[in-house]
Amino acid sequence: MKKEKISFIHSADLHLDSPFKGLGSVPGAIFEQIRESTFDALQALVLLAIEKKVDFVLIAGDVFDENQHSLKARMKLKGAFEQLDAHDIEVYLSYGNHDFTAGSQFIDQFPENVHVFSDQQVRSLPFRKNGVTAANIYGFSYRERAITENKTPEYILEGQALYHIAMLHGSLHSNTEHDVYAPFHVQDMMEKDFDYWALGHIHTRDVLNQQPPIVYPGNIQGRSKKESGEKGCYHVELQNGEAKLTFHPLQQIRFENMKVDVSMCSDPQDIIAVLEKQLAKCKNYYGKVILHVTFFSNQPTLQEWQQTGYLEDAVEFINDIDGLDSTWAYIQGYSIQIAHNWNREELAKGHHFAGELSKRFQETDKIGRYLQPILQHRKARKYLSGFTEEEQAEIKQQAEDLLMNELLKK
Numbered sequence: 001m002k003k004e005k006i007s008f009i010h011s012a013d014l015h016l017d018s019p020f021k022g023l024g025s026v027p028g029a030i031f032e033q034i035r036e037s038t039f040d041a042l043q044a045l046v047l048l049a050i051e052k053k054v055d056f057v058l059i060a061g062d063v064f065d066e067n068q069h070s071l072k073a074r075m076k077l078k079g080a081f082e083q084l085d086a087h088d089i090e091v092y093l094s095y096g097n098h099d100f101t102a103g104s105q106f107i108d109q110f111p112e113n114v115h116v117f118s119d120q121q122v123r124s125l126p127f128r129k130n131g132v133t134a135a136n137i138y139g140f141s142y143r144e145r146a147i148t149e150n151k152t153p154e155y156i157l158e159g160q161a162l163y164h165i166a167m168l169h170g171s172l173h174s175n176t177e178h179d180v181y182a183p184f185h186v187q188d189m190m191e192k193d194f195d196y197w198a199l200g201h202i203h204t205r206d207v208l209n210q211q212p213p214i215v216y217p218g219n220i221q222g223r224s225k226k227e228s229g230e231k232g233c234y235h236v237e238l239q240n241g242e243a244k245l246t247f248h249p250l251q252q253i254r255f256e257n258m259k260v261d262v263s264m265c266s267d268p269q270d271i272i273a274v275l276e277k278q279l280a281k282c283k284n285y286y287g288k289v290i291l292h293v294t295f296f297s298n299q300p301t302l303q304e305w306q307q308t309g310y311l312e313d314a315v316e317f318i319n320d321i322d323g324l325d326s327t328w329a330y331i332q333g334y335s336i337q338i339a340h341n342w343n344r345e346e347l348a349k350g351h352h353f354a355g356e357l358s359k360r361f362q363e364t365d366k367i368g369r370y371l372q373p374i375l376q377h378r379k380a381r382k383y384l385s386g387f388t389e390e391e392q393a394e395i396k397q398q399a400e401d402l403l404m405n406e407l408l409k410k
C-alpha cells in the first residue's frame with residue numbers, strides 16, 4: 001500500500017526576530033549578526049529544503065518569538081515561503097505558545113503553498129502527490145498563551161492517505177523544567193497509528209521514540225548559553241513504513257560553554273595566552289561562537305584574580321575584536337571553579353567552625369530564600385527575574401569555595 005515515498009523537513013521554534021536581550025553589551029558588528037541569526041538560519045532551512053527536493057516543510061509552532069511580531073519577521077517569513085513556493089514545496093504551519101493567534105492579524109497571509117492550522121481544534125490537511133492523497137497532516141494552533149489540557153485524544157486518523165503525520169507543540173507530561181503546555185504521554189501517541197509525530201516547544205533536540213518517530217528537532221538557532229551546541233532540523237524520508245531521519249544543523253552562531261583550566265597560570269597575564277589558544281580552536285570547530293567560560297584552577301589565587309579584576313581585564317582584552325571576520329569567538333560571560341584542596345567529608349566530621357560550616361553547606365540544598373534580598377533589590381530586580389536550579393547550585397558552590405578558601409588559607 002505505502003509505495004509512494006515522501007520526504008519533508010521537520011522544524012520548530014524558529015523564534016524569528018528574537019531580541020537576544022541579554023546580549024546587549026556585545027560589540028555592534030557582532031550584535032548585528034546575532035540579531036540576524038534567526039533569519040539567516042531560516043534562509044539555511046529554505047536552501048536545505050530546496051537542495052533535498054522535499055515535498056513539504058513542517059513548522060511545529062513558535063515560528064515567531066512573540067505574538068506581536070515585527071514587520072521584519074513577517075516579511076522575512078513570507079519571502080522564505082515564496083522561495084519554497086517557486087520550488088513547489090508546500091509548508092504546514094502551526095502556531096505555539098509564543099506566537100499564539102489571539103490579537104494577531106497575520107496568521108495566514110501567505111502564498112498558496114502555505115497551509116496554516118489556524119485554530120485550537122486538531123484538524124487534518126491533505127498533501128497530494130501524483131494524483132493521490134500522499135499524506136494527511138494533523139495539527140492545531142495556540143489561541144492563547146497557554147494550553148493546559150492534553151491534546152493527544154483529539155488526534156484521530158481520518159480518510160484515506162498513505163501517511164498520517166501529527167504536529168504537536170507541547171511538552172512531555174513529566175517535563176517540569178519548562179512551561180508544561182499541551183502535556184502528552186509517549187505511550188498515548190504510540191497507541192495511535194500515526195507514521196510520525198512532529199513535535200515543537202522544547203528547544204533541545206530529542207528523539208522520544210523510534211518507531212513511530214516522536215521527535216523534537218529543537219530550535220534552529222540557539223539564543224543563549226542554555227541553548228548550546230548544534231541547532232537545526234530533521235530531513236525525514238518515509239517509505240513502506242520505514243522512516244529515515246537525518247539531522248541538519250542550521251545555526252549561524254553557536255553558543256558554547258567551555259571549561260578552561262588555568263591551574264598552570266602563575267600570573268594573570270598567562271590567562272590571556274591560554275584563552276587565545278582555546279579560542280583559536282573554537283573558531284576552527286564552530287565558526288562564529290559566543291562562549292560562556294568556566295575558569296578552572298586548583299589554585300585559590302584564581303579567586304583573588306577575580307576579586308581584583310584581573311580576570312575581567314583578561315576577558316576584556318580577548319574580547320577586543322570587531323566581529324568582521326568570517327569566524328570569531330566572543331566571551332559573553334564567565335565564572336570560576338576552584339578544585340577543593342580540602343576533603344569535605346573529613347572536614348564535616350570535625351567540631352571546629354570550618355567543619356560546622358561545611359556540614360551546613362551539605363545540609364542546605366535550597367538556597368532560594370537567601371537569594372530573595374537580591375531579587376527584591378530595586379536596581380537588581382530590573383535585570384533579574386530569578387535563578388534557575390543550576391544557577392543556584394553554582395552560586396552555592398562559589399560561596400562555599402570563597403568561605404573555605406579564606407578559612408583554610410593558612
Ligand SMILES: [Mn+2]
Binds near residue numbers: 098201203
Ligand atoms: Mn519555543
